[in-house]
Amino acid sequence: MADAKKPRAPFAPWDRRELPGLFSVEESARRVGAYKWCELKLFEALGGWIATVPELDVKMRLGAHCYKHAWHAELWHKRLPELREMNPDRLSVAPNEDMVSFIAALTEPEAPELTIEKLVGVYRVFIPHFISAYTFHLNNTSDITDAPTMRSLRFILQDEFEDWRDGEMLIQSLIETPAEVDRAAAHQARLEKILLAAGGITGSGTIGFNTLKHEGALA
Amino acid sequence: MRKFFPVEDLARDERFNQITMDDRMADQRTAITTDSRPSRAANRIVPSRGDASDAARGLMHGIFVGEIQALEGAGRTCWDFTTGEEAPFELKLDMARQCWDEARHVEISIKLSDWMGSEIGEYAENTVLFQAACSNDPVLRLAGVNRALEGLAIDVFTTMKEFGEVAGDQYLEFAEDWMLADEVTHVKMGSDWLRKITENDPERRKKALDFQSVVDKLFSYGGTRSESQESPIGLARRFRELAGFDDQEIDVIADLSLAALEERKAAVLEAQAAHN
Numbered sequence: 001m002a003d004a005k006k007p008r009a010p011f012a013p014w015d016r017r018e019l020p021g022l023f024s025v026e027e028s029a030r031r032v033g034a035y036k037w038c039e040l041k042l043f044e045a046l047g048g049w050i051a052t053v054p055e056l057d058v059k060m061r062l063g064a065h066c067y068k069h070a071w072h073a074e075l076w077h078k079r080l081p082e083l084r085e086m087n088p089d090r091l092s093v094a095p096n097e098d099m100v101s102f103i104a105a106l107t108e109p110e111a112p113e114l115t116i117e118k119l120v121g122v123y124r125v126f127i128p129h130f131i132s133a134y135t136f137h138l139n140n141t142s143d144i145t146d147a148p149t150m151r152s153l154r155f156i157l158q159d160e161f162e163d164w165r166d167g168e169m170l171i172q173s174l175i176e177t178p179a180e181v182d183r184a185a186a187h188q189a190r191l192e193k194i195l196l197a198a199g200g201i202t203g204s205g206t207i208g209f210n211t212l213k214h215e216g217a218l219a
Numbered sequence: 220m221r222k223f224f225p226v227e228d229l230a231r232d233e234r235f236n237q238i239t240m241d242d243r244m245a246d247q248r249t250a251i252t253t254d255s256r257p258s259r260a261a262n263r264i265v266p267s268r269g270d271a272s273d274a275a276r277g278l279m280h281g282i283f284v285g286e287i288q289a290l291e292g293a294g295r296t297c298w299d300f301t302t303g304e305e306a307p308f309e310l311k312l313d314m315a316r317q318c319w320d321e322a323r324h325v326e327i328s329i330k331l332s333d334w335m336g337s338e339i340g341e342y343a344e345n346t347v348l349f350q351a352a353c354s355n356d357p358v359l360r361l362a363g364v365n366r367a368l369e370g371l372a373i374d375v376f377t378t379m380k381e382f383g384e385v386a387g388d389q390y391l392e393f394a395e396d397w398m399l400a401d402e403v404t405h406v407k408m409g410s411d412w413l414r415k416i417t418e419n420d421p422e423r424r425k426k427a428l429d430f431q432s433v434v435d436k437l438f439s440y441g442g443t444r445s446e447s448q449e450s451p452i453g454l455a456r457r458f459r460e461l462a463g464f465d466d467q468e469i470d471v472i473a474d475l476s477l478a479a480l481e482e483r484k485a486a487v488l489e490a491q492a493a494h495n
Contacts, residue, residue: 040302040308040311043297043311043315044297044298044302044311045220045298046294046297046318047293047294047295047296047297047298047314047315047318048220048224048294048295048297048298048299049220049294050290050291050294050295050318051224051228051229051230051291051294051295051349052220052224052228052230053230054230054231054232055232056232056287056325056339059230059287059290059291059322059325060290060322060325060326061322062294062318062322063290063293063294063318063319063321063322063325064318064319064322064323066294066297066315066318066319067315067316067318067319068319069315070297070311070312070315070316071312071315073308073312074312077308089303107220108220109220110220110221112230
């Protein structure tokens with residue numbers, strides 16, 4: 001039994017967490033607001049598409065995934081007041097107009113024969129961009145000051161990876177001809193170009209490139 | 220993708236055969252029974268009934284397609300209304316949660332149908348549940364779907380759970396009990412949101428409750444669900460209480476259901492007389 005009075009180092013030798021982080025409180029809140037908006041748009045779309053897809057297995061997966069993204073939106077909604085944004089709706093917005101255009105293009109397919117396009121938009125474009133944005137945030141924020149955001153990011157990333165795998169396997173199982181490969185690729189390219197203009201989930205600098213130095217950030 | 224999706228466009232594979240309530244009511248077989256005896260004293264789905272297996276399989280298929288439509292309806296509520304303006308963010312979160320629950324119910328129903336020896340598409344799919352989810356007011360959807368139809372689901376799952384219990388089918392009893400827990404949650408969601416959103420809008424609340432009453436009556440068609448043993452499905456008072464119904468509300472549904480049963484019996488006698 002150790003001596004209860006003996007001083008111990010506040011950080012154990014194996015605890016390598018660092019104080020500096022790339023994001024100020026304001027920048028973190030701005031990103032979290034964009035995450036919430038994007039997750040909201042995604043779960044709304046997944047919910048809407050359920051009635052439009054004839055494939056029973058896809059229908060059920062969309063139902064399960066719809067909830068996961070709603071839960072992510074809820075986590076971000078609850079995080080905003082903790083980042084000094086007492087009116088979460090103020091920051092729950094698209095990062096720019098190109099992102100609005102992306103959502104419009106993503107949710108365009110409705111006909112029952114367009115399941116491939118619906119899934120490609122979500123699982124080959126939108127979710128990979130979520131994974132990038134969340135990973136960048138996780139790897140660059142302060143391990144200590146922003147620990148609550150990191151905890152949510154880890155939970156959410158686990159969902160995103162699982163859903164991406166589910167979705168990709170559904171797409172592969174639905175694509176049966178070279179023409180369908182072309183269809184999937186064309187739709188993916190169209191959406192990627194819009195998202196390129198948007199700069200990613202949180203706009204320019206989503207994954208670091210073109211990131212402006214934000215006031216209060218410690219790099 | 221459009222806002223507000225018409226019932227006739229619901230996407231299905233080729234195994235499904237969809238019918239509307241009008242189709243069902245126009246079907247002579249549902250009005251004229253070849254059994255010339257008066258109504259059985261007990262129609263409740265119990266293992267001792269001669270046609271219990273087929274009746275249970277048919278009901279299970281009805282649950283299966285009902286769960287698909289409930290999944291689609293909850294999903295559409297996530298999409299059809301603008302967040303914050305037409306439907307609160309938190310309400311949509313609840314609807315998304317319901318999507319996940321209903322998706323699991325579809326999975327459970329498929330497994331149970333297989334267990335009971337039936338196949339997808341073996342029975343027709345009545346699309347009336349989704350029709351109740353097409354209102355342009357989210358409060359009416361909550362009243363019609365969460366309170367009326369999910370309330371019926373509580374009755375159905377209770378009946379099926381008891382069927383499994385009496386038949387010694389633990390597989391069925393286990394799964395129905397889990398689905399029953401979810402349905403109580405969904406009905407409570409409907410009750411809570413209805414009260415919250417219409418707190419200062421009595422007219423809207425009345426409209427929603429009237430709509431619920433219409434759906435309740437529609438689903439009491441033929442006395443399929445009532446407290447009488449003549450109805451195949453019972454009224455699960457205890458679980459309805461847990462879901463936020465008060466005694467008066469349950470009494471109203473009980474009376475409505477019994478009246479529907481009596482109407483049905485009279486109609487059958489009349490049809491038989493005309494047939495003979």
